[in-house]
Amino acid sequence: MLIWVIVIGLALFGLHIWGKRLKKRYDEQQQLINQYKQTVQIFVIDKKKDKPENLKLPKQIKEQIPKMYQKRKMPVIIAKIGSQIQTLMCDENVYNNIPIKKQVKVEMAGVLVVGIVSGKLAQPEKIGFKQKMQNKLKNIQNKNNE
CATH class of the missing domain: 1.20.5 (Single alpha-helices involved in coiled-coils or other helix-helix interfaces)
Incomplete structure (x- = not known):
């Protein structure tokens, strides 16, 4: 023992x-x-999750990605910055909140989108009375099970 x-x-x-x-x-x-990090205004064309080998990223950046992340799908944004269309990597929470086909002001460090400064973000859906009651019931059941 x-x-x-x-x-x-x-x-x-x-x-x-x-x-x-x-x-x-x-x-x-x-x-x-x-x-x-810098504040830049971009127009988001598309967002997707894909493996780094399939993305149009600069060669230096592809080489710097750790081996552990090279086989995983990463959240990326295809955006127009000025007159150029670029593929940008981003955090998971930025990926979930950034709207498609909209002009957004973001904080960037190289090709990494760190945060959203301003823009018309997607409004969270309103929860109805029935859904609120179901959520409360689930919370109560989870507390009782613990």
Whole structure:
């Protein structure tokens, strides 16, 4: 039993150190993004999720994508910036909120869309009385099950 406690303790300690390293790396990347971000007005033509190998991204950017992400589908936006049409990568929450076929002002760091500054964003759908009651019932049932 003592051996199991020691093994589990070492595993948790290892995960703690690994988490610290990941957080440090994330903070460094976030600092670089904040340093280089600019506000730009774009016209969103299309948005989709696709693998980096199928996208029209510059060669340097394709080389910098980690191997872990090269086989995954990434959220991208095809937008017109000035007179050029470019493929831009974006965060998942930006991808969900950005409207199609609209002019939007966004924050960009290179080819990464970091945030939406202004524009006509999609309005959340109104929830009817019946749906509100169903949601409350589900919440109550989830609390009772826990």
